[in-house]
Amino acid sequence: MLFSRRGSKGALRLPFSLLLLAFWEAGSGQVHYSVPEEAKHGTFVGRIAQDLGLELAELVPRRFRVASKERGDLLEVNLQNGILFVNSRIDREELCGRSLECSLHLEVIVDRPLQVFHVEVEVRDINDNPPVFKEREQRIFISESRLLGSHFPIEGAADEDIGTNALLTYTLSPSDYFSLDVQTSDELSKSLSLELRKSLDREETPELHLLLTARDGGKPELEDSVQLLITVLDVNDNPPLFVQAVYRVHLLETTENGTLVTTLNASDADDGVNGEIIFSFGTDVPLHIRKQFSIDSSSGEITLVSRLDHEERKSYEIQVRAVDKGSPSMSNHCKVLVKVLDVNDNAPELTITSLSLPVREDAPLGTVIALISVSDRDSGANGQVTCSLSPHAPFKLVSTFKNYYSLVLDGALDRESVERYAVVVTARDGGAPALSATASVRVEVADVNDNAPAFAQAEHTVFVRENNAPGCHIFTVSARDADAGENARVSYSLVERRVGERALSSYVSVHAESGRVHALQPLDREELELLTVQVSARDGGAPPLGSNVTLQVFVLDENDNAPALLAAGGGLGGGGGPGALSPSSLVARGLGAGQVVAKVRAVDADSGYNAWLSYELAPEAGAARSPFRVGLYTGEVSTARALDEADAARQRLLVLVRDHGEPALTATATLLLSLVDGGQAPKASSRAAAEGAAGARAALVDVNVYLIVAICAVSSLLVLTLLLYAALRCSAPPSQGACAAGKPVLVCSSAVGSWSYSQQRRQRCARGRGRPRPTSWPSAPVYLQV
Structure with missing residues (x-):
């Protein structure tokens, strides 16, 4: 791997190798890759097209595209060779802070047919951040009367990396008087103190200068140093002592302002002013903690002064300093670890992306209609979300990946029965009481020519007097088509046949749009008593559908023949x-x-x-x-x-x-x-x-x-x-x-x-x-x- 360190000492560049991990997660369709942070532009990540089973030639025709909830410009895909590569600088600390897991979630979408793939790219930490002391020097005042084995707390360094890259080791420059004592707590933090190994004599040695060096566990390791300026004091030789070195407190994120967090208990063996203690936050306590909590300098009571939010910060580490009023004063430190407990105060969030609307009524089962993503800012059971559909409709939700669903067709559609559906997606978390959110999807059903024109009855009896006027209207046929648009546009025509020696069309005609039937010539009952006319109705679909109706035209007699x-x-x-x-x-x-x-x-x-x-x-x-x-x-x-x-x-x-x-x-x-x-x-x-x-x-x-x-x-x-x-x-x-x-x-x-x-x-x-x-x-x- 290549890591770079930026600072006053210049830039140190080392060769690095990129380890690729690409596999399909069983049942989920997910591809995993890994890439180190700070990788250069163009760094190979994976052959994403090959790993997803897609041909290179079909990437452009099928509209291959990549979407991401995180910054979408970090990774890019070359559509010519199907390779996923680094497009811009990736800073793991900027993306995920000190979280142990850091991944970029990509959605790969292709059309014809529509497919959705989920790709997870793990951003691996590199040792690009050295340990940093907050100050270039630390002043320590130690009474000459302190006993051997006494401990004097000092402030350690901080490293923004994680894991081994943030595992710090400390060394102290050689000294006859002090040795470095490192205590590791269960919170993966270390408490540093100087242990007195040789009695101090202010008249002989009024000051000591030591160099404290912190090194991380990266390869190559990075380091930082701080000067320890030790002043040997006289007289007030008993510092305040805390009952506990670490105070642990659990608070619900809904705890009201003004609530007492904890009360610190410290004592000083000195008498008088030298034994009076003043409590305060350590100099290294960040500003946001000072805005969140307050401490009573006399009683040592720590009070909540601002609302907690588990989704913003899950824990606080507060360094507290106890200083006596001696001259010079003596101090001691303790830690207060506040863990914020989650409360189900965030409802799930739904995002719906429509893909295939409207839906043809002959669409096959399993057609993907919309993509649904859900999220909940809470954690644990409060952040576990389940989705459901209402009301009963021919659709179902299919889970494609964690917190991702597809709305797919689960039953046959019939536009003539239902033209549109209002599907409500409900997301409900696992809290108590549970919170929910809803989103509606309006699914329009597109018409298909699946209904032929239908007549009210298959046969009609019509009576016409002979010697009628040419062009006389004798009947109107009407057919109804249950489809819509062109599929429901009905046109009428005459089914041609022979009537004796003449064609039927020489007797009657049918208007193509109105269905009006006209007699083209006068009818003679003595020549033709019954005329059977068949009319066809065809719709405008492709292919067209049709049906027929029969008219039994009886010619009524007129007195036009003498005896x-x-x-x-x-x-x-x-x-x-x-x-x-x-x-x-x-x-x-x-x-x-x-x-x-x-x-x-x-x-x-x-x-x-x-x-x-x-x-x-x-x-x-x-x-x-x-x-x-x-x-x-x-x-x-x-x-x-x-x-x-x-x-x-x-x-x-x-x-x-x-x-x-x-x-x-x-x-x-x-x-x-x-x-x-x-x-x-x-x-x-x-x-x-x-x-x-x-x-x-x-x-x-x-x-x-x-x-x-x-x-x-x-x-x-x-x-x-x-x-x-x-x-x-x-x-x-x-x-x-x-x-x-x-x-x-x-x-x-x-x-x-x-x-x-x-x-x-x-x-x-x-x-x-x-x-x-x-x-x-x-x-x-x-x-x-x-």
């Missing part, structure tokens, strides 16, 4: 236009009332009430006196009365076919009937007339039965439909609805009644106005029958 007449062969006849003529037919005179002579059949491409047809004779001239009539819902033409000779030979009937839409649409059929005598009517015609009459009577009976059944069925369906419609209206959002105004009533047609359908139609539910009525047979062809 169409059917020819006798089953096909459309006459184009359904007004005045369509049927072939001339022969009717035998003499037929009775109620005989069916012909039948008009028609169909309507619409549905429901819009396809419910009724038949009647057109109100033209002579229609009121016509011998024929037409069935209101059957279209059967029958005799209103018995035919007679007065009836015209040619009868022209105009049958008006009307649906029940609003407004109603009509078609007309013209029948030409020729009345002939019974013998002239063809047999086939007679047979057809007979069969028609029989069929008409059977049909009327069946119609009555079907009407009763249809009324019951339609009533039941009406009640069920109204309940279903009310439930749909309550569950549908406000924007749901068809384009047409008004609130159509949902009814269901029956398989029996007077509604007429085309051969392509089937029974279905639809919306209409008014009450339901019975329908006709749905699939039978309509024809003209004479």
